[in-house]
């Protein structure tokens with residue numbers, strides 16, 4: 001069953017149209033991540049779903065009910081903000097119970113719900129404190145608790161972790177995932193951190209300029225990006241893009257000639273026929289190149305190590321190869337000094353091929 | 363580079379030059395009588411004296427009897443302290459028609475200032491809240507009109523307002539004056555509140571909406587408790603402004619409702635009899651006491667509120 005459904009949504013601030021003709025269906029219990037660079041309209045979309053912005057056109061359904069004109073409180077949503085947005089003059093307990101008090105819920109039920117949220121989020125000892133007496137991680141927990149006590153079907157998160165330091169962020173990320181697994185609510189989560197997106201999401205919607213570029217599970221997004229924007233946005237370091245054109249290799253099979261070298265496309269599943277001479281971009285992720293190793297599908301290429309970046313678990317090499325610079329990931333235990341000649345093989349089953357003009361996947 | 367040099371030094375302590383141990387260490391010493399401190403304190407002293415000297419003269423004069431004042435040493439302290447002038451100023455000095463002192467004016471001023479301040483702050487804060495958070499249709503035009511209103515000189519509006527008040531039957535009454543003060547305080551107060559509320563995090567407002575609070579719920583439970591400093595600023599502005607008002611008091615009320623400032627003027631400028639300088643001084647201090655008290659009590663909050671407004675834009 002669809003939990004949240006956005007139909008032909010349009011939102012303009014005066015003359016500026018931020019979202020146009022946006023459609024999105026989210027399944028019940030799904031964890032959907034909205035990912036995109038700053039200013040692409042993620043928060044705007046979330047605010048539209050929450051009812052905090054009056055939309056210009058289109059419809060929004062939550063649990064099969066048309067909530068387009070409903071107030072935020074009547075939509076069955078809870079929201080967590082980047083800046084926590086805790087009421088500074090109230091204690092943690094008051095913060096958690098404010099919404100319930102407004103809804104005139106009996107005190108006994110309020111106490112029960114606050115206690116339950118405090119237990120789930122382990123903020124019991126903090127209930128009597130003011131937000132200013134909490135650390136960043138504790139504040140964010142309280143903010144999540146505020147959504148939790150309302151016992152809603154849909155959770156909306158707007159970059160809830162981006163004000164925290166790296167260590168806390170990864171801790172809370174795991175906690176949010178655990179929360180989702182135990183509550184099984186629908187969650188819509190805005191972030192510009194691709195690690196958060198890949199680790200948390202059932203599906204990721206990648207946005208650019210108010211348009212959803214691709215909506216798919218993390219694996220598909222990572223391995224079969226729909227266009228060059230998605231391919232370049234996900235993955236760090238970014239996918240290597242080799243500009244060239246379609247040709248036939250020695251055996252007459254399709255190949256890409258880029259920078260004077262030939263990459264056989266053996267094993268690549270193209271969605272359309274590859275006409276020789278077509279301008280294309282071959283995309284290869286750094287971890288899909290083998291260095292000085294047997295195996296791999298295509299021919300062997302020669303390259304020179306330019307810079308080595310050891311990162312502990314793995315070792316990132318920047319190579320000079322047929323006129324372009326290429327990032328390649330190897331095991332952390334393998335070391336290469338600059339200037340070394342290495343032999344590369346490419347795994348074409350995991351590569352991506354894009355049209356040079358439209359930048360769409362072929 | 364310097365980092366590396368530093369590391370080397372700590373690694374080979376033996377090579378440390380002798381000056382490292384005997385050199386400067388800890389807090390930098392401050393000379394007590396540098397040119398800078400002399401200039402700073404000198405300026406402060408002159409400025410303080412400039413404001414305090416008249417006050418001093420007023421106080422000592424108000425404590426002297428008339429014979430002593432006629433001797434002419436205005437700076438000398440009173441030889442014989444008397445509170446007679448204060449009592450007279452408060453309860454029996456003649457203010458034009460009647461001779462029951464400033465007390466009547468004081469209570470008039472209280473009855474003008476308290477409701478004017480309360481009503482104008484209540485309305486202006488709600489205005490500012492609606493303007494900054496609820497962005498209703500035409501909010502910008504409304505705000506522009508309000509700001510333009512702040513720049514129209516009062517004098518231009520005096521006569522039209524007299525007519526309006528007469529037509530609605532409030533001319534000469536206390537409530538008429540309260541209405542006038544409330545309206546004239548509106549532009550600047552609304553601006554003050556709007557800017558303060560606009561500086562509060564927008565997500566807080568959104569969170570409250572998701573929590574189900576409405577227009578009044580958010581205003582009363584979220585915004586007002588967070589905005590104490592700006593309410594104090596507004597209160598000080600209004601209390602001092604309204605208490606010190608003379609023009610509106612003369613124009614819009616009848617003599618029995620004259621505020622303290624108008625009565626003070628009548629005492630000081632009365633043409634009959636001898637000039638009782640001591641009574642005049644006492645009356646002046648009494649009239650100025652209320653704003654002075656407000657400053658002393660809430661001055662610290664005032665500065666904090668102004669500063670908060672400045673930082674948050």
Ligand SMILES: Nc1ncnc2c1ncn2[C@@H]1O[C@H](COP(=O)(O)OP(=O)(O)OP(=O)(O)O)[C@@H](O)[C@H]1O
Nearest residue numbers: 013016018036037038039040041042043044045192
């Ligand atoms: N109130 C507003 N008036 C006019 N334009 C706005 C308003 N709010 C947002 N915008 C514009 O809408 C676009 C999308 O903004 P939005 O806040 O949704 O971005 P975002 O994807 O959440 O970015 P970030 O990652 O920085 O939070 C931006 O270009 C922004 O300038």
Ligand SMILES: [Mg+2]
Nearest residue numbers: 042043044158
């Ligand atoms: Mg945002």
